[in-house]
């Protein structure tokens with residue numbers, strides 16, 4: 272289990288605290304004003320904020336919004352987030368239009384115990400994503416310590432996320448603490464069978480987590496666009512389906528993701544898992560049937576293709592795109608999920624944004640809602656699918672982080688966590 276330096280250890284009473292949060296939330300127009308549409312991420316930081324304010328801290332909030340590429344972009348100012356926070360905290364939140372410099376310094380100096388100040392979007396400064404040490408140093412001057420409550424950004428080596436910790440102590444916020452505890456505990460000592468499900472579009476985001484989970488979990492159920500790499504690796508025709516197949520990294524130049532999928536399948540070839548009602552199953556499972564169409568939006572046809580027994584079947588079209596897992600795969604995945612004790616899921620099984628191709632994702636979601644196993648889910652699109660199905664509250668743990676949770680589960684050391692890790 273990863274152990275982090277805690278707020279309690281830091282003795283924050285009466286101190287100036289920089290608080291790193293992830294308030295990058297969707298917005299919407301309301302009476303001609305831009306407002307936060309989904310305040311989940313802001314709510315998640317309230318326990319930490321309340322902890323600090325009860326202890327008379329002067330709190331300076333650091334947050335980013337979107338990808339302004341180091342320039343001031345009017346639409347990406349943090350004012351809607353500050354407004355929402357004010358509403359949730361029921362306390363004034365001072366927001367200024369700069370990040371560093373005279374105005375920021377003055378605002379920090381004026382801050383009284385128990386007051387909150389939000390600085391402007393950290394990514395308006397070109398030094399942020401470059402992890403510029405001058406920017407990190409300038410920000411560090413605004414506090415006696417930094418509290419990191421932005422787990423979902425902790426895989427970024429950015430000035431306000433990791434570089435800043437070279438200039439002042441960093442400790443874990445309460446929300447970050449809970450994320451790290453849950454996710455690192457998941458791979459440490461899960462109740463078995465430990466079933467994992469990985470889907471989504473791009474295999475580059477998921478390949479490392481599939482690799483690690485194929486060692487740690489009893490089974491990895493693959494779906495979505497990611498599955499196409501595995502199908503192709505098995506020599507199955509995927510027609511015009513989505514396929515990400517680039518070079519992995521410098522060391523593996525020339526190798527494709529199909530080759531990586533093949534290697535993963537090979538490595539796990541002799542590992543078998545017993546699930547009731549089935550012959551011993553391999554560690555990594557891919558769809559045995561799919562829903563194919565000519566396109567995701569308003570397709571002119573929609574057809575289920577059996578990928579295992581397709582010798583009897585002559586494909587009627589050649590512009591097939593595999594856009595969802597088929598009914599047999601849904602049944603197989605559901606049966607396995609129902610027998611699990613722990614289930615982790617990241618990445619939709621199909622193009623769930625279109626009702627025609629949402630069935631597979633819904634089937635997995637429903638099985639997870641029903642199973643007695645402990646269920647953990649992460650990923651922006653996966654969560655948005657669960658909201659559509661009104662099943663989100665049926666999960667035991669919902670991680671607010673996508674990329675960061677996958678990197679943690681892959682066994683990587685995250686730059687934003689590293690400064691807080693306690694050596695045993």
Ligand code: ADP
Pocket residue numbers: 470471472473476494495496497513593594595617618619620621622623624649650651652653654673
């Ligand atoms: P998350 O945000 O939960 O980590 P991803 O961002 O990895 O998920 O993937 C979500 C996207 O994957 C969705 O937009 C969905 O339409 C797409 N997707 C799922 N299955 C397929 C498929 N078979 N072909 C193309 N895109 C797919």
Ligand code: MG
Pocket residue numbers: 650651652673
């Ligand atoms: Mg996504």
